[in-house]
Amino acid sequence: MTPKRGSWTSKFRCATLGVWFAFGGQSSFWVHLPVAVAVIVMAAWLDVSPAKWAILILAIGGVLTAELLNSSIELLVSVLHPQHHPRIGQALDVAAGAVLVMSLAAVAVGLIVLLPPLCGRMFGF
Template sequence: MASQPQRFRVLRQRAASFGHAFRGVRLALASELHLRFHAVATVAVVALGFYCRLERWEWALVALAVGAVWSAELLNTAVEAIVDLVSPQHHPLAGRAKDVAAGAVLVVALAALVVGLLIFGPRLWQLWARP
């Protein structure tokens, strides 16, 4: 069994890991225009979700879609940083890596859009179609 000081060290390391992760999100938000766009979109979607009084399962789908988009955007940012580090000059493979990472964000964002249309679309249509 682990000793008391060792357990506290492990807990501190875990807490530090969360701190590094939050710093990464903060740095990405400060440097990436697309991520700031996603942040604004997230706030709008959450507000619309409260307005439309989403069911729990709908919130789950919205949360998964938002989380997937944020994750893809953060991974894209990391790929771009690594590629810029290892290949400061233009190289076709570096460009391909960046394009593929950006394509992953596009695919996830389009899937999130479909989720949004399926969940919010009927409700918004009813609001606009009212006489």
């Protein structure tokens, strides 16, 4: 039985397909994914607190969300205005900049959360 359009099941299915498309068809995700996995593995190895896990998960989620939004803008532009236009190029640059800003913030979060316990483990601090 196919869920009716507009139902929560249909919305969840569409959202899941969007995430799978992004992971499968957008090369930028393959930059963020290994970093996210490395952060998760390191946080588990360092046995960080639940509050620090929450902060790391929010940072990872923020980067992936920014990348999803950037990818959706790129896809819309490619359909609605396939020819080059300077203003559209600027809009795409701004969207990519949002990913960069979120990624740099996530790096800062990762260093703040993971560096002290890592130094403690490696150097006995």
